[in-house]
Amino acid sequence: MTTKALAPDVSTWPAEDTQLVGSHCADCAATTWPQQPRCPRCSGANVSELLLPRRGTLVAWTTQGFVPKQPYAGNETAATFTPFTFGLVQLGDVVRVEARLTESDPAELRPGMELELTFVPFYVDEDGTEIVTWAFEPI
Numbered sequence: 001m002t003t004k005a006l007a008p009d010v011s012t013w014p015a016e017d018t019q020l021v022g023s024h025c026a027d028c029a030a031t032t033w034p035q036q037p038r039c040p041r042c043s044g045a046n047v048s049e050l051l052l053p054r055r056g057t058l059v060a061w062t063t064q065g066f067v068p069k070q071p072y073a074g075n076e077t078a079a080t081f082t083p084f085t086f087g088l089v090q091l092g093d094v095v096r097v098e099a100r101l102t103e104s105d106p107a108e109l110r111p112g113m114e115l116e117l118t119f120v121p122f123y124v125d126e127d128g129t130e131i132v133t134w135a136f137e138p139i
């Protein structure tokens with residue numbers, strides 16, 4: 001089966017030890033993810049690619065208990081949808097990112113828990129290509 005990443009530009013997948021790709025502003029030191037051509041803080045164009053730490057800590061989370069409204073890339077229906085958790089993850093002291101968590105039981109989550117970047121199957125498209133997406137898993 002062919003495998004592709006959802007939004008290939010946001011990470012180094014399928015490289016080993018995949019990292020998310022953010023951007024860093026040389027003028028005001030702001031870091032953003034995903035990468036942006038201009039700095040969202042100072043509007044400067046003096047931004048460069050920055051590979052983000054693979055590990056982070058959990059800041060906050062919510063449970064997605066129903067099929068998200070459009071635009072949503074997945075192709076589950078209300079009958080096939082499995083609830084998942086979505087977390088705000090602090091990567092080092094660099095940046096906070098929002099991402100799916102591999103732990104779907106919110107009772108297993110706690111603030112400050114250590115997480116590591118991984119890629120998980122998301123859905124299979126019409127051509128039979130498996131689409132994977134980034135997620136964070138407890139270490």
Ligand SMILES: [Zn+2]
Pocket residue numbers: 025026027028029030039040041042043044
């Ligand atoms: Zn800036």
